[in-house]
Amino acid sequence: MTxxxxxxxxxxxxxxxFGGIFTAMVTPFDERGRVDEDAFAAMVHHxxxxxxxGLVVAGTTGESATLDDDEKARIWELAVQEAGGAPVIAGxxxxxxxxxxxxxxxxxxxxxxxxxxxxxxxxxxxxxxxxAHFEAIAAxxxxxxxLYNIPGRCVIDMPNEFLRELGQAIPxxxxxxxxxxxDIEAIDGMDLLAGNDDTLAEVLDKGGTGGxxxxxxxxxREMRRxxxxxxxxxxxxxxxxxxxxxxxxxxxxxxxxxALNMLGIRAGGLRLPMVEASEEEEQAIRGVLERHGLLSAV
Numbered sequence: 001m002t003x004x005x006x007x008x009x010x011x012x013x014x015x016x017x018f019g020g021i022f023t024a025m026v027t028p029f030d031e032r033g034r035v036d037e038d039a040f041a042a043m044v045h046h047x048x049x050x051x052x053x054g055l056v057v058a059g060t061t062g063e064s065a066t067l068d069d070d071e072k073a074r075i076w077e078l079a080v081q082e083a084g085g086a087p088v089i090a091g092x093x094x095x096x097x098x099x100x101x102x103x104x105x106x107x108x109x110x111x112x113x114x115x116x117x118x119x120x121x122x123x124x125x126x127x128x129x130x131x132a133h134f135e136a137i138a139a140x141x142x143x144x145x146x147l148y149n150i151p152g153r154c155v156i157d158m159p160n161e162f163l164r165e166l167g168q169a170i171p172x173x174x175x176x177x178x179x180x181x182x183d184i185e186a187i188d189g190m191d192l193l194a195g196n197d198d199t200l201a202e203v204l205d206k207g208g209t210g211g212x213x214x215x216x217x218x219x220x221r222e223m224r225r226x227x228x229x230x231x232x233x234x235x236x237x238x239x240x241x242x243x244x245x246x247x248x249x250x251x252x253x254x255x256x257x258x259a260l261n262m263l264g265i266r267a268g269g270l271r272l273p274m275v276e277a278s279e280e281e282e283q284a285i286r287g288v289l290e291r292h293g294l295l296s297a298v
Contacts, residue, residue: 017144017174018114018191019209020053021224022089023216024061026253026260027075029268035071037078039266044082046265051220054087055079056116056212060153061253064091066271072103076110089146089212093117097133101140108141116146116177116212121154127162135170144174146212150195151180160185177212178203197244200226201237215240215247217256218263218294246288249281258285262295 025047028039047055057079058064058072067075072090079088090107092115094100104115117137125133138145147166151157157180158166167173167190178184179195186192186207194203194211203211204226216223219240226233247255251274258277260267262285270276277285289295 018054018087018089018146018193020227021051021210021216021220022054022056022087022193022212023047023052023220024056024059024212024214025079026217026257026267027058027062027067027071028266029271031268033269033271035067035075036266036268037074039268040075040078041082042266044079047217047220048083048086051222051224052086052216053210053224054089054113055083056089056091057112059091059116059212060118060150061214061256062091063253063271063274066274069103069106073106073110076107076112080111087113089114089116091116091118093119093137093148095120095123097136100133100137104137104140108143112143114144114146114174115141116148118148118150119154119156119158121156124156130156130158130162131166131169134166134173138170138172142172144172145170146175146177146193147173148177148195149180150177153179159183160187163187163190175209178208197223197247198237198241201233204230204233214252214256215243217265218247218259218289219243219292242288243292246285249284250277255281255285258282259289262286262289 028036030036057075058067076090090112092100092103092107107115149158163176164187167187175191175193177193177195184206192203192208194200197213197215200211222236222240226236249255254274254277257267
């Protein structure tokens with residue numbers, strides 16, 4: 001069952017468009033490197049049964065850079081079909097406005113509940129270019145838009161006053177996924193979503209509505225408790241910190257796919273230029289999973 005803009009039934013704040021734990025889904029591949037549709041459908045169910053309120057599909061963690069347009073459309077379609085009404089957010093942002101519009105139109109036609117638009121990377125537009133980029137894409141859809149501020153990957157940082165300007169100027173900008181680690185601030189009229197697992201507690205303390213997370217593949221129920229049990233939030237954060245850290249021991253999604261495969265949840269391999277975890281990285285991931293009782297010691 002969904003509410004306004006596709007919010008899940010488990011999130012009961014009517015003033016919020018996107019709230020709760022959204023998992024930035026991995027894209028499972030088979031042994032030949034093709035999208036494994038059966039494993040993808042199983043992953044959707046696993047996540048929604050284990051703490052996730054919604055899903056982000058074909059984002060960075062989903063290896064969007066190595067998915068072609070047809071593959072993206074197919075997994076958006078699968079997610080909508082399998083999610084049972086839980087909100088599905090499509091990663092449609094690129095550094096090419098025209099291509100982003102095309103992907104956004106396709107995702108809207110498929111029936112997603114929102115789109116995630118990353119700041120253009122590599123070509124580094126100025127503020128006028130950024131605003132024109134987001135305005136053009138948002139105009140191509142009637143679903144809410146989540147802006148994605150991630151200066152660590154895109155070099156560009158959108159300051160809070162610029163985010164406020166975009167929220168006021170573009171009617172369907174509903175939220176920001178904030179992956180900046182400093183100067184995190186709730187913006188009036190926009191939902192604030194943590195873009196880093198290790199800032200979820202801080203974002204919630206500052207009026208955020210949830211997060212778009214990676215470790216929720218593994219500990220989604222515990223991360224959901226950080227929303228449901230605010231008095232225990234920082235204690236839970238401290239308990240999960242080593243999981244948050246090891247999920248980024250090397251470039252994501254290598255660690256989370258490694259962990260999922262160790263746990264018997266089919267995630268498959270990676271597409272170049274992403275590579276498998278080294279032996280040392282595997283040992284570190286296994287050690288953390290064992291310490292949390294998620295995996296038996298061998």
